[in-house]
Amino acid sequence: MACRQSGWAFMDFHWDTTLQDRHDRIVTELSTWPRPDEDYYTREQWQSVAELGLLVLPIPGAHGGSGYGALETARLVDAFGRGAPDLGLVFAACAHTFACAIPVAEFAEDGLREWVLPRLCSGEWIAGNAVSEAEAGSDVNAMRTTAVRDGDHYVLNGTKSFVSNGPVADVFVVYAVTxxxxxxxxxxxxxxERDTPGLRAGEPMxxxxxxxxxxxxxxxxDCRVTAGHRIGPEGHGAAIFQRSMQWERTCLLSAYNGRTERLIDRCVEHATTRRQFKRPIGTNQAVSHRLVDARIRLEAARLLLWQACWRLDQGIRAVLDVSMAKIAISENAVQTALEAVHLFGGAGILEETGIDVALCDALPSTVFSGTSELQREIVAVEMGL
Structure with missing residues (x-):
């Protein structure tokens, strides 16, 4: 019998054939993509992601989306992270969807939603989430950007410091103090919108x-925005942001599970083909046990994430589950990447192997969407400490 109070219930993680087939197609299709030649992703690459349906997974079908819940979305984003040749593009697409499209889909008035979502879902527009400031990263309450009501408009002033997709975005979700x-x-x-007078997107950092x-x-x-472009009621920005963070801390992090599995598979291949002292290095317990432990950590993190997503889909409070899952996934991504550098030895720091990229891409996962320290504080509070 399900027990709501303790958090236990019958959680079924069996994937139906349709979802599993879509997962496998995503991995297969993305595995054929070349690594990007340019410094940043191109509009053509963005459009290819849209054509695979990876910008619309949790968006309601009435607005051109797939209408998936958190658990189904996480499963497919896992495939996105596993198959894509470049995690930067995965991160950009997830930030676009979970931090920008979701707030519009769930909180905006019908007119704004019907105007914006088709463009976000089709890949015509790229969105950037403008919330972080130099003195307001994890501490959103320290935000200094202001929005002052002036008749049917708001006048916004301030600087957002680290906007993913910002230099190329067509539209921004901006948080400000009213x-x-x-x-x-x-x-x-x-x-x-990007071309609104008074808004200036800076160069890439x-x-x-x-x-x-x-x-x-x-x-x-002095950026003037019509009141009709406010997302949700005045004063609901913090709640909207926290809702988008639920999606980011689960489904965006799911890409790191896929990426970690890809890295483990590569390490296993290396351990079975790399020979030292006339035998594969994987026959040494010092190597094989490290890879076994990495796999155990991956599957434990994955189950924590699926539990968090399942609870979100059931409408059950999942603050504890979401934070625990983010800690487990992000810290395992970093630890496994460090293990890969060690396993590959000198080759692990050569650009041609790409192991250095895997490590660099893993590192920010413990910082964005709330640092590991912040997540532990959340878990402590949920534990009654």
Missing amino acids: DPSLGHLGISAFLI PKASLRSCPAGPVVLD
Whole structure:
């Protein structure tokens, strides 16, 4: 019998044939894609992602989406991360969907939703989530960007510091303070097009991780936005942001499970073909046990994630589950990448092997969408500490 209070229930992780076939097709299709030749993904690559249906997984069918819940979406994003040759593009697409399209789909008024979502779902538009500031990363309540009501408009001023997709985005989901006296209840969300006067998207910032996903600042200087472009009621921005974080901390992180499995498979192949002292290095327990432990950590993290997603789909409180899953997935991604560097030895730091990229791409997973330290604080509170 299911027990709501303790969190136990009958969770069925059997994938129906349709979903499993789609998962396998995504992995197979993406495995044929070449690594990007340019520094950042191109519009053509973005359109290819859209054509695979990877921008619309959780978006309702009425707006051109697949209508999947969190669990189904996580399963397919896992395939996205496993099959794609470049994790930066995966990250960019997930940020577009979970941090931008989801808030519009779930909170915007019908007119705004019907105008924006078809463009986001088709890949015609790329979206950027403008929330982080120099002094307000994990501490969203420290946000300084303001939105002052002026008749039928709002006037926004401030600088967002690290906007994924920002340098190329066509539209932004921007969070700003509408009533400083109300704390987190005084934050609102807005949808702003790139060519709106007073909005300036900065150049991409050089970075070592997820390099093909451009990220940069967005400056708002007396940027006037109609009230109709506010997402949800005034003061609901914090709630909208937290809802988008539920999707990011589960489904975006699922891409890292797929990526970690891809890396483990590569390590196993290397361990069976690389010979030292006249035998494959995988016959040494020092090697094989490390890979076994990596696989155990992966499957444990995956089950934590699926449990979190299942609870979200059932409408059950999942704050504890989501934070635990993010910690497990992100920290395993980093640990497994470090193990891969060690396993490949000198080749592990050569650019031609790509192991260095795997490590660099894993590192920010413990920081974005709330640091591991913040997640542990959330878990501590949920435990009653």
